[in-house]
Amino acid sequence: MSQWAEERPDEDFRRILAPDGSLIGEPPDLDNETLIELYQTLIRTRTFDEKALRLQRTGEISIHARSTGEEATPLGTMAALQPGDWVFPSYRQDAGLLYWGSSMARSFAGLMGAEPETINEHLPVPEDEQPPINVPPIYVPLASNIPNAVGSAMADVLNDRDVVSMAYLGDGSTSEGDFHEGMNFAGVFDAPAVIICQNNQWAISVPAHRQTASETFAIKGQAYGIPSDRVDGNDIFAVYKATKEAVDRARAGDGPTFLECVTYRLVEHNTSDEESVYRTDEMEEYWEERDPIDRFETYLREEALLDDETVESIHDAAREEVQQAVNAAREVPMSDPQRMFDNHLSTETWSQQHQRAELKAEREGRNPFKDFTGDGI
Amino acid sequence: MSSTIEGADRAQGREMNLVTAINHTLRAEMKRDDSVRILGYDVGPLGGVYRVTEGLHEEFGPDRVIDTPLSENGIIGAAVGMAMRGERVIPEIQFMGFFYPAFGQFMYTLVKMHERSAGEIDIPVTVRMPYSGGIQASEYHSESTETYLLHTPGIRVVCPSTPYEAKGVLASSIRSDDPVVFMESKRMYREGTEPVPEEPYTLPLDEARIVESGADVTVVTWGAMLRHAVTAANAVDADVEIVDLRSLAPLDVETILESVKHTGRCVILHEARRTLGLGAEISAVINEYALDHLLAPVKRATGFDVHYPRHQTEAAYMPDSDRAAAAIEAVMAYEF
Numbered sequence: 001m002s003q004w005a006e007e008r009p010d011e012d013f014r015r016i017l018a019p020d021g022s023l024i025g026e027p028p029d030l031d032n033e034t035l036i037e038l039y040q041t042l043i044r045t046r047t048f049d050e051k052a053l054r055l056q057r058t059g060e061i062s063i064h065a066r067s068t069g070e071e072a073t074p075l076g077t078m079a080a081l082q083p084g085d086w087v088f089p090s091y092r093q094d095a096g097l098l099y100w101g102s103s104m105a106r107s108f109a110g111l112m113g114a115e116p117e118t119i120n121e122h123l124p125v126p127e128d129e130q131p132p133i134n135v136p137p138i139y140v141p142l143a144s145n146i147p148n149a150v151g152s153a154m155a156d157v158l159n160d161r162d163v164v165s166m167a168y169l170g171d172g173s174t175s176e177g178d179f180h181e182g183m184n185f186a187g188v189f190d191a192p193a194v195i196i197c198q199n200n201q202w203a204i205s206v207p208a209h210r211q212t213a214s215e216t217f218a219i220k221g222q223a224y225g226i227p228s229d230r231v232d233g234n235d236i237f238a239v240y241k242a243t244k245e246a247v248d249r250a251r252a253g254d255g256p257t258f259l260e261c262v263t264y265r266l267v268e269h270n271t272s273d274e275e276s277v278y279r280t281d282e283m284e285e286y287w288e289e290r291d292p293i294d295r296f297e298t299y300l301r302e303e304a305l306l307d308d309e310t311v312e313s314i315h316d317a318a319r320e321e322v323q324q325a326v327n328a329a330r331e332v333p334m335s336d337p338q339r340m341f342d343n344h345l346s347t348e349t350w351s352q353q354h355q356r357a358e359l360k361a362e363r364e365g366r367n368p369f370k371d372f373t374g375d376g377i
Numbered sequence: 378m379s380s381t382i383e384g385a386d387r388a389q390g391r392e393m394n395l396v397t398a399i400n401h402t403l404r405a406e407m408k409r410d411d412s413v414r415i416l417g418y419d420v421g422p423l424g425g426v427y428r429v430t431e432g433l434h435e436e437f438g439p440d441r442v443i444d445t446p447l448s449e450n451g452i453i454g455a456a457v458g459m460a461m462r463g464e465r466v467i468p469e470i471q472f473m474g475f476f477y478p479a480f481g482q483f484m485y486t487l488v489k490m491h492e493r494s495a496g497e498i499d500i501p502v503t504v505r506m507p508y509s510g511g512i513q514a515s516e517y518h519s520e521s522t523e524t525y526l527l528h529t530p531g532i533r534v535v536c537p538s539t540p541y542e543a544k545g546v547l548a549s550s551i552r553s554d555d556p557v558v559f560m561e562s563k564r565m566y567r568e569g570t571e572p573v574p575e576e577p578y579t580l581p582l583d584e585a586r587i588v589e590s591g592a593d594v595t596v597v598t599w600g601a602m603l604r605h606a607v608t609a610a611n612a613v614d615a616d617v618e619i620v621d622l623r624s625l626a627p628l629d630v631e632t633i634l635e636s637v638k639h640t641g642r643c644v645i646l647h648e649a650r651r652t653l654g655l656g657a658e659i660s661a662v663i664n665e666y667a668l669d670h671l672l673a674p675v676k677r678a679t680g681f682d683v684h685y686p687r688h689q690t691e692a693a694y695m696p697d698s699d700r701a702a703a704a705i706e707a708v709m710a711y712e713f
Contacts, residue, residue: 136461144481144485147454150454152462184446344531345555349628371665
């Protein structure tokens with residue numbers, strides 16, 4: 001069994017921007033405006049996560065999984081997409097989704113437990129604010145998004161469309177059958193899918209080396225006949241560049257790519273977790289020095305694209321945006337309990353009609369069990 | 378609620394068995410709608426191990442009839458992904474007993490995507506799945522484990538009982554924007570024929586049908602068990618009403634209650650194991666909503682709570698007209 005992930009984390013991956021912010025390779029062709037937007041998105045994401053943590057601690061939301069320390073991976077990968085592409089996210093990809101214009105207020109409302117119908121009703125997304133990429137609801141069962149993304153990509157091949165489908169999973173989820181089945185289909189059908197392994201080295205408390213005896217996660221692509229690559233997931237330039245190559249290849253009809261982005265989960269798995277039980281501060285300190293935001297900020301300051309003043313204003317704007325989003329989410333009224341019955345089938349079933357009535361009776365203080373004929377309460 | 382209004386004239390048509398009726402319907406629906414695609418292993422040039430997709434690969438090509446890797450979960454997962462992008466997909470699971478690896482994609486995406494997306498994403502997927510025993514195929518090739526599917530909201534589960542029914546129900550399933558599991562009895566595949574109209578028609582997806590009207594006892598059944606119910610009804614000294622469920626989910630509770638309130642007795646006949654088989658739910662709704670009308674306890678004539686047996690003991694496991702008749706006679710003889 002190899003413990004490469006912990007022992008040799010800096011080796012064997014593509015890197016352009018070193019942890020100290022210096023360039024050690026050719027940066028991707030991104031204009032200054034985009035570079036600043038990427039930086040802003042990193043700050044917005046971390047600010048969003050910090051707020052969500054505080055709201056969880058005060059009981060306003062029940063659970064949240066922060067992406068602290070891994071933001072460059074979802075951001076750099078999704079930034080390489082084009083309008084019209086499809087993303088099948090898991091959790092911890094907020095940075096990429098925010099980059100494409102997902103609504104923070106809707107995210108907070110979801111974290112507060114509102115039913116999706118209630119969110120749509122009270123926080124509708126205006127036509128001109130729809131994100132230009134397509135994003136189904138975040139997949140919670142890990143790796144279950146992979147076969148769907150591959151099916152989506154297969155549909156594009158069958159219809160001769162130049163669209164790319166991108167899906168995310170973690171190091172732990174590579175142990176799920178869904179991952180292998182999806183990868184196998186992607187290879188067999190030459191599907192324009194880009195599958196991202198956001199290797200943050202921990203599946204709750206289980207370290208990456210307990211997930212696989214493979215030397216890297218990237219190497220798993222070989223078995224499926226899928227080109228794979230391995231990059232420093234905290235280096236937004238390397239992540240973007242490798243993804244762009246994969247996306248271009250997929251769009252050109254040259255099939256799928258499996259991309260491993262090596263990063264580190266600097267914080268708890270989610271707000272119900274206590275990471276000090278299973279890992280040491282030394283590792284966190286080691287990875288804090290490799291933080292994706294710090295090195296990018298250093299680089300941008302060196303390039304004179306940022307200074308104290310602009311950094312301060314970006315942080316201020318992010319705090320303001322997050323607070324406004326929280327305020328908007330707080331304005332969403334509690335979901336009507338009847339919403340739980342919505343959108344199961346295209347027609348209302350007998351049991352649904354009767355159970356809706358039972359729930360209504362129960363909430364109105366009437367006894368819901370008095371129907372002895374099936375004709376209703 | 379029983380209805381054939383959406384159907385066609387049963388007397389007109391070509392003699393078809395279940396295989397030819399399904400094959401004919403798949404062909405018609407593929408001609409009707411270019412987005413209809415078949416997905417599965419052996420569905421291509423072979424035409425399926427039961428030849429249900431015979432000739433379709435040749436006629437529509439490999440982009441419409443797609444042979445896949447041997448991977449049930451991959452098939453359902455890919456079908457859902459294709460459906461999310463506007464395709465109308467008909468994945469084939471070769472045997473219901475081999476569906477279990479696909480349970481993850483079934484639970485996480487097939488039945489749930491529509492609800493999770495607040496109704497914005499439709500999943501028009503019709504999973505064809507041969508079930509039933511009685512063909513000496515042993516164990517996994519003979520199972521009727523629809524209960525695993527029925528506990529889950531967000532899915533339709535249908536099971537036609539004749540070739541005519543199969544055509545109308547399959548056409549409705551394929552055209553539905555809901556995910557559907559379409560159960561096909563292997564025992565019935567080539568067992569008998571009936572006239573099936575050539576022209577397109579649909580049948581309702583959530584309505585049971587009264588096959589025979591009667592005053593003394595209701596037999597609720599579906600799929601391959603229907604013919605045993607009919608044989609039993611003719612053998613017993615009672616006026617039997619036969620309800621063919623057609624749809625197992627959603628359940629047409631209204632038709633069941635109406636019938637049982639009328640007859641006062643009920644026998645449920647199904648091939649699946651008894652414990653938590655659909656008969657348990659049917660019995661429960663009768664108990665909850667028609668108790669005053671009952672002249673006898675509800676009885677379930679079913680398979681036993683065992684793993685599906687090998688062929689030498691299979692016949693003893695399978696419910697048949699004798700078991701159905703015995704159940705009918707028992708409830709007829711019962712006195713409170």
